Amino acid sequence: MAEFPIPTSGSFTLTNARVHFSLAPGFEAVFDGDGFALADIAVADGRIASIAAAADGGNIAAFDLKGRIVLPCFVDCHTHIDKGHIWPRSPNPDGSFMGALGANAADRRARWSAEDVARRMDFSLRCAYAHGTRALRTHIDSDAPQEEISWPVFEQMRERWQGRIELQAASLVGIENVRDAAWLEQLAVRVAAAGGILGAVSYMAPDLEDLLDRMFRTAIAHGLDLDFHADETDDVGAVSLKKIAEAALRHRFQGKILVGHCCSLARQPDKDVLDTLDKVARAGMAVVSLPMCNLYLQDRRHDGTTPRWRGVTLLHEMKARGIPVAVASDNTRDPFYAYGDLDMLEVYRMATRILHLDHPVGDWPKAAASTPAETMGLASDGLLRAGGPADFIVFKGRSWTELLSRPESGRMVVRAGKPIDAGLPDYAELDDLMVD
Missing domain, CATH: 2.30.40.10 (Urease, subunit C, domain 1)
Structure with a gap:
């Protein structure tokens, strides 16, 4: 200009x-x-x-x-800059969630050296910075032995970008990995040493409540906040958001909890939805919707038919109950989402259209700025x-x-x-x- x-x-x-x-x-x-x-x-x-x-x-x-x-x-509170920009070498074969999991895991095992992760992270951060992002939280794939590679890279990147982008990181592992108590303790020590957030992908494992209890106890022992992926599916029976809220109430957790996706909530009966939202509100949790990635992956059909739902969670109902809600970038040019550039204006523009954050606009702009800043403990941002x-x-x-x-x-x-x-x-x- x-x-x-x-x-x-x-x-x-x-x-x-x-x-x-x-x-x-x-x-x-x-x-x-x-x-x-x-x-x-x-x-x-x-x-x-x-x-x-x-x-x-x-x-x-x-x-x-x-x-x-x-x-x-802007404040972008849910990204994956450790896996960003691998699409050209590891595309998703069918655009499905399972296809993304497989392609990402194979790429990680074969290619994620410290140099590879660092260069892609730095490229991602330069995009976010140019678009106007002030603070960003990334998830770090932390399955062994990747955590020993990616967490040091994150710490170096945070130092390199100090003063330009405030960087945070949360571990990302499948909730079933938490069954190994010794490994979880080791991960928590690594996360705490990096000033990070303890995180996991929560889904309906048969012992989910026990696994969540272990996550909460570990977070409390190490003074860590929590960040979950939850219910990234259209399965009506996926209720881990409710289970996380119940665990938070059970443990009287005093730290911050951010939960992403929560797609299945939009498919559930109203009575179950209201019960879940009441518990989430009482637990003081925050929720982030990832409208672009959820729209891309959810309800993707391979029978020549058109998707029937938008894949996003119930932000309007959450906000009405006083639950802090945000929108964020999620994945960029990787098997989970083939597009994106860590541009929070694009995220908010798409969120407005997909989630109807207008007529009236009200205070929805906070979802891309001050609300995620508060969730990340950055009171002066946004x-x-x-x-x-x-x-x-x-x-x-x-x-x-x-x-x-x-x-x-x-x-x-x-x-x-x-x-x-x-x-x-x-x-x-x-x-x-x-x-x-």
Whole structure:
């Protein structure tokens, strides 16, 4: 956006910026039906000095945005950057969930060296950074012996990206692996040493309650938060979200719990849904929907018929019960999802269409910014407020329909009060990793 030559140092004011009420606490103005109001945003020393209702004036140090939308930098709380961009060498043979599991496992066993993981992680982070992501949580495939390779790579990447993207990581293992108590203890020690989150894929194993109890006891013993994949299926009998909530209540767990997917909930009878949501709310859990990947994988048919449902969970019902809800990128260009670029604007645009996060928009924009930030323990992120960091994105769109109708490839990402100079990396950089 060359027409707004924001300086790389010093103080400045953006006038007539269109700011959303849900992402600007303390900003008082008359908001329109979409929740927007025009604001003057003053920036000094890398922080937002003030946000005030737009006023006519002759501030020569001001840059008139003419009603363009300004949003805080995004927070992406569920990704898989350790497996990102392997599609060219390990595509999903039939687009199914089981096909993805098989292709990913084979690729991991054959190809996931420290160099391979590090290069693909760094490529993914450069994409996220260029699109305006401020914080990101990735899951780390942690089946032995991969955890001894990928966790050190993550720690190196977190240090390398310090100050640009706040990185978190959660272990990713099948819940049945938890039967090996000694191995789980070893994993927890490794995760704790990296400042990570203990996580697993939860499904309807015959001893699920015992396995969840072991997960919760281990997390409590090591002071770890928890992050689960749950019920990524259309099977009505998949109720591990409810089992996780019951375990949290049983153990009176005080840490943070984030659960992703929860697809089967949308297929269950209303009575069962309400029981589950009541328990999730009482347990203080948060839920993240992955609309693009869930739409891609769920209800994929191989009989020449069209899919009949959207694959996403019940975010509206959850939000109505006070359950914190978010949307996130999930997989990118791997066997679980052939597309994606860690662009949270794309995620929110698709979520709006798939989940109907509009008419009215209300405070749904929080699902891509402040709510995942709170879930990740990052209180200052995902918001525009006086005294906070000047980390925001200036878009060309002046309304939701303008913003969500185009990719906004010309957006300006501002970090610590300075526009970043970061282009998207070329896929060709990874070509040598895609050949045998």
